[in-house]
Amino acid sequence: MADVTKLIHKYLRHEKKFPHVWCPGCGNGIVLGALIRAIDRTGFSKDDIVLVSGIGCSGRMSVYVDFNTLHTTHGRALTFATGVKLANPRLQVIVVMGDGDATAIGGNHFIHAARRNLNLTAVIINNSTYGMTGGQYSPTTPYGARSATSMYGNVEHAFSIAELAVTAGAAWVGRGAVYHATLLDQLMEAAILKRGFAVVEVISHCHTLYGRKNLLGGAAEMMRAQKEAAVRVEKAATMTPEELASKFTIGILADRDLPIYTQEYRKIREAARTALAGED
Amino acid sequence: MPETTPPSPRPLLLQGNEAMVEGALYAGCRFFAGYPITPATEISEVMSLKLPALGGTFIQMEDEIASLGAIIGASLAGVKSMTATSGPGFSLMQENLGFAVMAEVPCVVVNVMRAGPSTGLPTHVSQGDVQQARWGTHGDHPIIALSVSTTWECFALTVKAFNLSETYRTPVIILSDEVVAHTREKIVLPRPGELQVLERPRPGAPPEWFIPYEDTPRGVPPLPAFGEGYRYHVTGLVHDVRGFPTERPDEIAPLLNRLFRKISQHFHDIQMVEEYLTDDAELLVIAYGSVARSARRAVADARAQGLKAGLLKLITLWPFPRRLVEPHLGRVRAVLVPELNRGQMSREVKRVNQGMTKVETLNRIDGKLITPGEILARLQALSGK
Ligand SMILES: Cc1ncc(C[n+]2csc(CCOP(=O)(O)OP(=O)(O)O)c2C)c(N)n1
Ligand code: SF4
Numbered sequence: 001m002a003d004v005t006k007l008i009h010k011y012l013r014h015e016k017k018f019p020h021v022w023c024p025g026c027g028n029g030i031v032l033g034a035l036i037r038a039i040d041r042t043g044f045s046k047d048d049i050v051l052v053s054g055i056g057c058s059g060r061m062s063v064y065v066d067f068n069t070l071h072t073t074h075g076r077a078l079t080f081a082t083g084v085k086l087a088n089p090r091l092q093v094i095v096v097m098g099d100g101d102a103t104a105i106g107g108n109h110f111i112h113a114a115r116r117n118l119n120l121t122a123v124i125i126n127n128s129t130y131g132m133t134g135g136q137y138s139p140t141t142p143y144g145a146r147s148a149t150s151m152y153g154n155v156e157h158a159f160s161i162a163e164l165a166v167t168a169g170a171a172w173v174g175r176g177a178v179y180h181a182t183l184l185d186q187l188m189e190a191a192i193l194k195r196g197f198a199v200v201e202v203i204s205h206c207h208t209l210y211g212r213k214n215l216l217g218g219a220a221e222m223m224r225a226q227k228e229a230a231v232r233v234e235k236a237a238t239m240t241p242e243e244l245a246s247k248f249t250i251g252i253l254a255d256r257d258l259p260i261y262t263q264e265y266r267k268i269r270e271a272a273r274t275a276l277a278g279e280d
Numbered sequence: 281m282p283e284t285t286p287p288s289p290r291p292l293l294l295q296g297n298e299a300m301v302e303g304a305l306y307a308g309c310r311f312f313a314g315y316p317i318t319p320a321t322e323i324s325e326v327m328s329l330k331l332p333a334l335g336g337t338f339i340q341m342e343d344e345i346a347s348l349g350a351i352i353g354a355s356l357a358g359v360k361s362m363t364a365t366s367g368p369g370f371s372l373m374q375e376n377l378g379f380a381v382m383a384e385v386p387c388v389v390v391n392v393m394r395a396g397p398s399t400g401l402p403t404h405v406s407q408g409d410v411q412q413a414r415w416g417t418h419g420d421h422p423i424i425a426l427s428v429s430t431t432w433e434c435f436a437l438t439v440k441a442f443n444l445s446e447t448y449r450t451p452v453i454i455l456s457d458e459v460v461a462h463t464r465e466k467i468v469l470p471r472p473g474e475l476q477v478l479e480r481p482r483p484g485a486p487p488e489w490f491i492p493y494e495d496t497p498r499g500v501p502p503l504p505a506f507g508e509g510y511r512y513h514v515t516g517l518v519h520d521v522r523g524f525p526t527e528r529p530d531e532i533a534p535l536l537n538r539l540f541r542k543i544s545q546h547f548h549d550i551q552m553v554e555e556y557l558t559d560d561a562e563l564l565v566i567a568y569g570s571v572a573r574s575a576r577r578a579v580a581d582a583r584a585q586g587l588k589a590g591l592l593k594l595i596t597l598w599p600f601p602r603r604l605v606e607p608h609l610g611r612v613r614a615v616l617v618p619e620l621n622r623g624q625m626s627r628e629v630k631r632v633n634q635g636m637t638k639v640e641t642l643n644r645i646d647g648k649l650i651t652p653g654e655i656l657a658r659l660q661a662l663s664g665k
Contacts, residue, residue, distance in 0.1 A: 013513075013524075015522065017524050046511060047507060047508070047509050047511060048507060050357075050506050050507070052353075062513065062515075063513055063515070063524060063525060066511055067511060068506040068507065068510075068511050068512070069511075069512075069513045069514065070353070070356065070506075070513075070514045070515075071513065071514065071515035071516065071517065072349065072379070072516070073349070073375055073376055073379050073516060076345060076346070076349045076376065079341065079345065079346040079347075079348075079349025079350050079353070080349045080350070080352055080353035080356075081353060082313075082339070082341070082346070082349070082350045082353060083311065083313065083349065083350035083351055083352060083353025083354035083355070083356075083357070083361070084353040084354065084356060084357045084506060085353075086311065086337045086339060086350070086354060087310075087311055087337070087353070087354035087355075087357035087358065087359040087361075088357040088358065088359075088505070088506065088507055090507065091357065091506060091507050108342055108343065108346075109342060109346055109349075112341075112342040112346070265332070265337065268332045269332040269333065269335060271332075272329065272330070272331075272332035272333035273332075273333045275329075275333075276329075276330070276333045
């Protein structure tokens with residue numbers, strides 16, 4: 001076995017959960033690989049990692065990996081993760097969501113988690129559609145695109161998830177694509193090591209549903225399209241809005257040191273102890 | 281803070297909502313997530329003052345869905361957790377409530393009932409959520425719901441709710457109401473150790489041997505906290521004994537049946553009623569929550585007039601305490617079920633009654649409490665005097 005395969009197998013659950021539910025060629029597997037390699041490099045023990053996921057094709061990731069795993073309700077993964085982290089800040093909590101999961105039904109939780117700044121890592125796999133339910137339009141489906149519920153073309157405009165996270169106050173925001181596997185590994189590692197709320201948006205593809213409906217080819221063609229549309233954040237800074245129109249940026253979009261919720265809350269505990277000390 | 285001997289208990293004057301916080305803290309609750317809503321808000325407010333001093337955590341989430349999600353997460357990390365809300369928030373919680381049932385996560389959910397539907401009457405009393413507590417989340421599932429009618433019960437039954445929740449790994453709902461929540465009554469808080477406080481079952485086996493959802497004689501599998509080395513999977517999908525999703529009929533039925541059995545096997549511990557002058561009663565009032573207060577007074581007044589009246593106060597609403605109600609139905613001439621809804625509990629009494637006795641209802645849905653006088657008048661009419 002090649003070393004990378006051995007490494008992945010160290011973190012997979014081998015009893016009874018394979019074969020997995022994903023279509024051959026789906027980007028979810030690449031994201032999982034990147035996540036595992038990043039976790040391995042950070043040196044955290046499997047016991048210290050809690051992998052929380054939402055509902056969707058992406059949400060199924062939690063069942064395959066040998067961590068403490070929590071497969072929650074659609075859109076609510078960050079709320080469960082908030083409870084886990086507050087109850088035991090020692091745990092490294094990583095949350096995996098789909099674009100619909102994180103920004104449609106879970107949009108409110110997403111912006112508030114960003115604002116709150118708990119030390120969590122949020123990975124959002126953006127495949128521009130609702131994969132699990134059959135390829136309907138999501139908040140990141142481009143204008144005009146066809147989906148199972150927009151066969152005449154999508155009339156809504158898409159969210160840019162990473163930019164949304166920056167505006168909502170996330171301490172660290174990165175965007176990668178499944179095509180750029182090396183960068184993705186680096187982004188995942190940096191996000192996990194970041195002290196504060198860190199978001200990795202991963203541009204991925206759902207060739208079976210979204211790709212087919214929009215005549216974008218198979219997984220390989222869609223990944224090639226990612227290569228062509230991706231622009232490094234540093235390079236994008238030198239480009240005009242017109243030049244960037246059909247592109248997306250990859251790299252680190254924000255990295256700032258902000259007070260972490262659990263540290264702030266320690267002050268609250270002190271204040272409460274002092275205030276209540278006089279009472280019985 | 282230096283350890284001091286606890287002061288001798290002195291009586292306090294507490295609202296129901298405040299007493300619930302005291303009960304939760306006594307039971308070892310150290311995590312609370314909530315969203316403000318009348319008439320439950322005081323629970324959040326007092327929690328935000330007291331929990332941090334005990335090393336616990338209070339957080340105000342962005343809504344009630346998030347609140348229940350957060351307490352489920354905290355409970356899985358090993359901390360006893362609670363949230364509190366009222367009708368509109370309780371409606372939002374239903375999906376995650378089902379998650380807690382399915383994944384067997386201990387947590388306590390307080391619903392201080394106000395009049396609905398919708399925003400309804402935010403500051404007025406109601407008992408309109410009784411059937412919602414039973415069937416609000418989708419799917420066939422068991423649930424435990426307790427009803428409180430006094431400040432003392434707000435304390436003691438909150439302790440009991442945590443005990444049941446931890447012992448049976450299930451969400452427990454406490455149905456309070458606006459009157460009970462805001463009535464101030466004298467209470468002497470028990471010292472630590474005076475009331476029983478129970479903990480969730482813990483695995484005895486090392487992680488290699490641990491099977492997270494394996495059946496046990498009690499029907500309740502042990503629950504390790506995240507981070508303790510057990511690395512198991514938690515999901516709202518139907519799962520096998522290892523916690524992994526399954527679609528095999530021979531794995532689905534045993535799981536769902538066990539969820540019911542772990543409750544039904546322990547009815548004796550879960551089902552509670554309180555009897556007042558029922559021994560020789562011919563006319564029985566069955567009531568719960570704030571209405572039970574009026575009923576108690578009405579029964580005392582009826583006795584003073586020579587009517588053989590009694591009160592059966594329901595403490596456990598779900599699972600409906602059939603075993604404790606049925607014997608009375610076989611004995612009494614008539615039953616009156618007063619409640620602040622259009623008959624959500626009386627339909628349960630009638631279902632159990634099967635023609636044994638006459639069951640009458642007394643309902644108010646105008647945001648006002650049923651008075652002792654109203655109940656007394658009906659008892660007089662029933663007695664034929
Ligand atoms: C409350 C609720 N509404 C709807 C669904 C159905 N549902 C399951 S997955 C999903 C969308 C998944 O899309 P996305 O989050 O983008 O993830 P993907 O499957 O593409 O990875 C929906 C709508 C659900 N499970 N729960
Ligand atoms: S449906 Fe789309 S997102 Fe889901 S596994 Fe298949 S390719 Fe991936």
